[in-house]
Amino acid sequence: MKTFHDFDFVMDTQALFRAMLECIANPGRIVNIARLSSKLPVHSAHLTALGLVVLDNEVRFNTSGDGKLQESLSALTLAKPAEFQHANYIFCPLDRRASIPEAIVEAKAGTLQDPHESATFFIETDNLREGAFTELRGPGIKDAMRAPLSPAIQQALFYRDEKACRFPLGVDFFFIDSGGNLMSIPRMVRSYAA
Amino acid sequence: MSGNTFAYLDEGSKREIRRSIFKAVAIPGYQVPFGSRELPIGRGWGTGGIQLTLSIIGRSDVLKVIxxxxxxxxxxxxxxxxxxxxxxxxxxxxxxxxxxxxSRHRVPETPLRNDQIMVLQVPGPEPLRGIEASEEATKVMHAEADYVGIWLELYEDLIRHGSITAPCNYPVEVQGRYIMSPSPIPKYDNHKLSGSDCLYLFGAGREKKIYALPPYCTAVSLAFEDIPFQTEDFRGKSCCLCGAESVYLDEIYDAATGDLRYQCSDTGFCKKRRETCGAAERRLEA
Incomplete structure (x- = not known):
C-alpha cells in the first residue's frame, strides 16, 4: 500500500521543482515526473505533485471545481481555495477542461508594476507528444521549435491570446499528461502555425 | 549534515524562493520581490546567490563557487x-x-551548457537607482518602460569623459523590454548573457530581489547608434601562467620591479588549461 511516507517532501519536492524549472526555462521541452508523482497515493497525483512545489498558506489556488483535488491540496499544503480571479495557481484536471476558457479569462494577469502577481495554470491534457505541430518562439527557445500541441493546449493558448495581455502582463502554463509528461509555455512564448 | 535541514533553509522559505524563480524566468529581466531570509553570513556577502543556490540544489548536483x-x-x-x-x-x-x-563578478570563460544553472550574486539589482532613489518611483519607471534617465546618464558620461566609463554592472536590455543590471560582471562578460545556452539566475539578498535570464534570451548592452558598446581590450596580452589569449585578464603590478603582468581572472579555466597543456607536453616528451 502506498502512503505519504513514500514521498520525500524535501528531496522529491526539490526534484519536482528542478523538473518544472527545466520546463519553464525551456518552453516546449517535455520532462517526465511520473517517478516522483507516482509516490503520492492521491487522486490526480501529477497535479498534486506540482501543487506541492508551489502551494502553502501564503498563496491561493483553484481546482476548477474538482472537490477531491481541492481537499487533498488544502490538507497537504494549507493553501486556501479561491475564485479564479483571486487564485495564484489554477489547476485544471482533464475532466474539467470545459472550465479552461472561463479560468483564463478571469485569471489574474498581474499589473504593469507587479506583473508577477499573475496566475500560473497547471492543466491536465491528452498525450503531450501528440497533436497538431505548431511553431513556438520566445525566450528559452533557440530560434524556433516545432512541437505537437494537443487540443487542450491549443485551446488554452487561444484564450490566453484572446485575453490580449501585453507583456509583461499575462499568465503562465504548465501542461501535464496522464503519463506524467510535463511541458511549460510561459507568457512570452507565442505559437505560430507550422 | 546529520540533524540539519537539507540545504539549510526551511521548506517554506525554499518554496517562496522557488515561486519567485518561476516568475522571474517567465518575465525575463523583471525583478521579482521575495522575502530574503537571514543567513549566518552578512548581507552583501552573497546572501541572494546563496539563497538561490540553496533553493535549487539537490543531492546529485555538482557545485562550483567563484x-x-x-x-x-x-x-x-x-x-x-x-x-x-x-x-x-x-x-x-x-x-x-x-x-x-x-559567482560574484565573473561568468566563467568556458561556454556554459543548457543543463547548467549560473547563479549570480547581486549587490545592486536596480539599474535605475543612480537616477532615482525611490523604489516606488523605479517600479513605475519599469512599468512604463521609462528608461530615458539611464540613457541620459550614459550620454552625460560620454560627454564628460569621451567614452562610457562604467567598468562593470553595465546595463542590458532584456528581450526588448526591461533594462536589467547584469550584476557587477565586467563589460567583457556582458555578451555571454545574450543567447546563452544556460539559465541565469540573479539574487540580491539585501535588496530582496530575484531576476532571471532564460536560455537563448536576448540581453543587449545599451549603446548609441554612433558609439558602439565597447568591452575591455586585451589584444596583445596573454596569461603569464597558461598563455591564454582572448580571455579576461587580471593586471598584476610588481611594485619592486615595476613590471606589469597579466593572469587569467578565471582561475579554474587557467588551472585546467595548464593541466591539459602540461599533460600534452609530457606526452610529447615521452
Missing part, C-alpha cells in the same frame, strides 16, 4: 563549504563538471 573569477578566494571557499555542509553535494573548480555555478 568570486572575482577565483575558486580559492575566502568568500568562494566559505560559501562552497557552507552549502556542502548542509547538502553533501560534490564540489568542483571545473566549470564543465558543475551543474550549478554560483
Amino acid at each position: 568570486d572575482q573569477g577565483s575558486d580559492e578566494s575566502v568568500n568562494a571557499v566559505n560559501i562552497k563549504e557552507f552549502v556542502k555542509s548542509f547538502t553533501d553535494v560534490q564540489t568542483t573548480s571545473d566549470s564543465e563538471m558543475a551543474t550549478i555555478i554560483q
Whole structure:
C-alpha cells in the first residue's frame, strides 16, 4: 500500500521543482515526473505533485471545481481555495477542461508594476507528444521549435491570446499528461502555425 | 549534515524562493520581490546567490563557487563549504563538471551548457537607482518602460569623459523590454548573457530581489547608434601562467620591479588549461 511516507517532501519536492524549472526555462521541452508523482497515493497525483512545489498558506489556488483535488491540496499544503480571479495557481484536471476558457479569462494577469502577481495554470491534457505541430518562439527557445500541441493546449493558448495581455502582463502554463509528461509555455512564448 | 535541514533553509522559505524563480524566468529581466531570509553570513556577502543556490540544489548536483573569477578566494571557499555542509553535494573548480555555478563578478570563460544553472550574486539589482532613489518611483519607471534617465546618464558620461566609463554592472536590455543590471560582471562578460545556452539566475539578498535570464534570451548592452558598446581590450596580452589569449585578464603590478603582468581572472579555466597543456607536453616528451 502506498502512503505519504513514500514521498520525500524535501528531496522529491526539490526534484519536482528542478523538473518544472527545466520546463519553464525551456518552453516546449517535455520532462517526465511520473517517478516522483507516482509516490503520492492521491487522486490526480501529477497535479498534486506540482501543487506541492508551489502551494502553502501564503498563496491561493483553484481546482476548477474538482472537490477531491481541492481537499487533498488544502490538507497537504494549507493553501486556501479561491475564485479564479483571486487564485495564484489554477489547476485544471482533464475532466474539467470545459472550465479552461472561463479560468483564463478571469485569471489574474498581474499589473504593469507587479506583473508577477499573475496566475500560473497547471492543466491536465491528452498525450503531450501528440497533436497538431505548431511553431513556438520566445525566450528559452533557440530560434524556433516545432512541437505537437494537443487540443487542450491549443485551446488554452487561444484564450490566453484572446485575453490580449501585453507583456509583461499575462499568465503562465504548465501542461501535464496522464503519463506524467510535463511541458511549460510561459507568457512570452507565442505559437505560430507550422 | 546529520540533524540539519537539507540545504539549510526551511521548506517554506525554499518554496517562496522557488515561486519567485518561476516568475522571474517567465518575465525575463523583471525583478521579482521575495522575502530574503537571514543567513549566518552578512548581507552583501552573497546572501541572494546563496539563497538561490540553496533553493535549487539537490543531492546529485555538482557545485562550483567563484568570486572575482577565483575558486580559492575566502568568500568562494566559505560559501562552497557552507552549502556542502548542509547538502553533501560534490564540489568542483571545473566549470564543465558543475551543474550549478554560483559567482560574484565573473561568468566563467568556458561556454556554459543548457543543463547548467549560473547563479549570480547581486549587490545592486536596480539599474535605475543612480537616477532615482525611490523604489516606488523605479517600479513605475519599469512599468512604463521609462528608461530615458539611464540613457541620459550614459550620454552625460560620454560627454564628460569621451567614452562610457562604467567598468562593470553595465546595463542590458532584456528581450526588448526591461533594462536589467547584469550584476557587477565586467563589460567583457556582458555578451555571454545574450543567447546563452544556460539559465541565469540573479539574487540580491539585501535588496530582496530575484531576476532571471532564460536560455537563448536576448540581453543587449545599451549603446548609441554612433558609439558602439565597447568591452575591455586585451589584444596583445596573454596569461603569464597558461598563455591564454582572448580571455579576461587580471593586471598584476610588481611594485619592486615595476613590471606589469597579466593572469587569467578565471582561475579554474587557467588551472585546467595548464593541466591539459602540461599533460600534452609530457606526452610529447615521452
